[in-house]
Amino acid sequence: MTSILIAVFSTIGTLAVLFASIGVLRMPDFYLRLSVTVKAATLGVGLLLACAAFIFQDSSITTRAISIVFFLILTAPVAAHMIGRTAYHKGVPTWKGTVIDELKESTAEKPGQYETEGEKSANTGEKKL
Amino acid sequence: MTLDLYFDFIIFPILTVSVVLVFLRLLKGPDIVDRVIALDLIITIGIALITAYSIRSGQAILLDVAMILALIAFLGTIAFSFYLDKQEKK
Numbered sequence A: 001m002t003s004i005l006i007a008v009f010s011t012i013g014t015l016a017v018l019f020a021s022i023g024v025l026r027m028p029d030f031y032l033r034l035s036v037t038v039k040a041a042t043l044g045v046g047l048l049l050a051c052a053a054f055i056f057q058d059s060s061i062t063t064r065a066i067s068i069v070f071f072l073i074l075t076a077p078v079a080a081h082m083i084g085r086t087a088y089h090k091g092v093p094t095w096k097g098t099v100i101d102e103l104k105e106s107t108a109e110k111p112g113q114y115e116t117e118g119e120k121s122a123n124t125g126e127k128k129l
Numbered sequence B: 001m002t003l004d005l006y007f008d009f010i011i012f013p014i015l016t017v018s019v020v021l022v023f024l025r026l027l028k029g030p031d032i033v034d035r036v037i038a039l040d041l042i043i044t045i046g047i048a049l050i051t052a053y054s055i056r057s058g059q060a061i062l063l064d065v066a067m068i069l070a071l072i073a074f075l076g077t078i079a080f081s082f083y084l085d086k087q088e089k090k
Helices: A002-026 A030-056 A057-092 A104-110 A117-124 B003-028 B032-057 B058-090
Strands: none
Touching: A002 A030, A002 B003, A002 B032, A030 A057, A030 B032, A030 B058, A057 B032, A104 B032, B003 B032, B032 B058
């Protein structure tokens, strides 16, 4: 019974990891690739760690597995956000099927919002004290 | 079919194929950010491989390495995005 459960969970987790890697290879755009990486890979690793916690039946191993899943769930979206922001400001092109770009619309209304202090004073002619 | 054989012939080959697929993206990647997320995904699949190997071999101590690797992956991506931001501002 235990081994059947382990086999089912590890199969689902491994397939999630496989789908994440296929998505990274086949998606047409950087941003779509980013969205695939974070979610599917975290799900797959989380399921495999749940298998490890279930097969060892030890409180120290369970704590380690929970902490690894916690780290992954906490850090993967933050890292994806940072690298996505960098890519957007770097000018990485979006896919031709992308229909909405809310960041571009919001920055077009307020020019100078994302400029640094030096650029602002250079634009307005003020001098830094 | 025992669980050990199942891990040997199903789980490990699928994980290895996924690492190879992501490595193709790492070689191909049209931009540097694609390569950064490919590296990030390779490290995440490495965590999955270490976990599967610790289940297969019964050595739970290997999970410590997986924990360290999870932190290193985060630090690597953050450092890459930080320095790419700095490079862009010049």
